Amino acid sequence: MSTAPITLPDVELAKLLPMEQLVEALRRSFSEGCSAPAREHHPIEGSQGEQGMLLLMPAWSPPGPTRYLGVKQVNIFPQNAAQNKPALTSIYNLFDGNTGEHLASMDGNTITGRRTVAVSALAARYLSRKDSEELLVLGSGRVASLIPYAYQAVRDIKRVKIWDINRASAEQLQSLLVTDGFDCAIADSLEDAVRSADIVSAATLSTTPLVLGDWLRPGTHVDLIGAFTPTMRESDDQCVAMSDVYTDTGEAAHEAGDLIQPKKTGAIGEDHVKATLSDLVTGRALGRESDASFTLFKAVGTALADLSAATLAYEAARRI
Ligand SMILES: NC(=O)c1ccc[n+]([C@@H]2O[C@H](COP(=O)([O-])OP(=O)(O)OC[C@H]3O[C@@H](n4cnc5c(N)ncnc54)[C@H](O)[C@@H]3O)[C@@H](O)[C@H]2O)c1
Secondary structure (H helix, E strand, C coil): CCCCCEEECHHHHHHCCCHHHHHHHHHHHHHHCCECCCCEEEEEEECCEEEEEEEEEEEECCCCCCCEEEEEEEEECHHHHHHCCCCEEEEEEEEECCCCCEEEEEEHHHHHHHHHHHHHHHHHHHHCCCCCCEEEEECCCCCHHHHHHHHHCCCCCCEEEEECCCHHHHHHHHHHHHHCCCCEEECCCHHHHHHHCCEEEECCCCCCCCECHHHCCCCCEEEECCCCCCCCCCECHHHHHHCEEEECCCCHHHHCHHHHHHHHHCCCCCCCEEEEHHHHHHCCCCCCCCCCCCEEEECCCCHHHHHHHHHHHHHHHHHC
């Protein structure tokens, strides 16, 4: 007998996705794998050219008695801002992977934000120094604001610094983090902050390098979440060239400006990326080689992580 699908709006969903459990669920998912076809972009034409974009990210888990199938739908309508409406609407639909029955509808932005920072934290478990204490967050938007909570799940973070081109936004995030018990300060100088950080995590819309290789001290881990097109980037050629580079999936090498641009200039070769997150969690790749290594993780996002987070939330909601 099928039951009505459950609805999980943002606040409820966030409570069902505590970072420690989410990082562990992602570790299992990246280790087991799933089917995740290439994401689809469909332009939505308007009367005067393009009006919007439909993005679809499907995934389904391996065959078994319990199996899930999910699709994230993201509608991007940039001109909405003029009407004071959000430019991005996102829903995640979860189905029974054996029968196709609809199980749940969830807030897609919450799934994206939380799974993104948890993926970075999972990678940092293999790539950052175990004694990393100081975290520098670049950006203070939807994703960046979750970064300290995720890193806290994998490292004993003692200090957080925030840098953003929008200082008022950085200050807002600082006050939120201080309320939540973080020792948190605004970074006045990006260079000084990068020089003293153990981990630098960026989630911005930058198209020019923010993290310069020249500023990194041995042992630093750099986590780049933002740039998702060939023309965007958050690091310079030197930063990528001097680092042991890992990615969330193989797609990152073909989509991310941080990897495509240094390849174009010849700063790195075709085989510069050492391994993917799946290689790290299964032990096919070993991760950080020494306390002095420079490591860099570049993510562009994967439907596997969406499915993993949605499954965790659904199963937790069913237990309540
Ligand atoms: N890798 C992934 O899986 C994944 C998932 C979700 C989002 N993202 C990416 O992360 C980035 C942030 O997403 P969000 O939802 O938090 O966006 P947001 O709009 O909420 O925040 C963007 C942040 O970038 C800052 N910013 C804007 N322009 C900048 C510039 N030129 N230089 C430096 N900082 C700048 C803004 O001040 C803000 O703090 C985007 O590029 C998004 O595509 C990646």
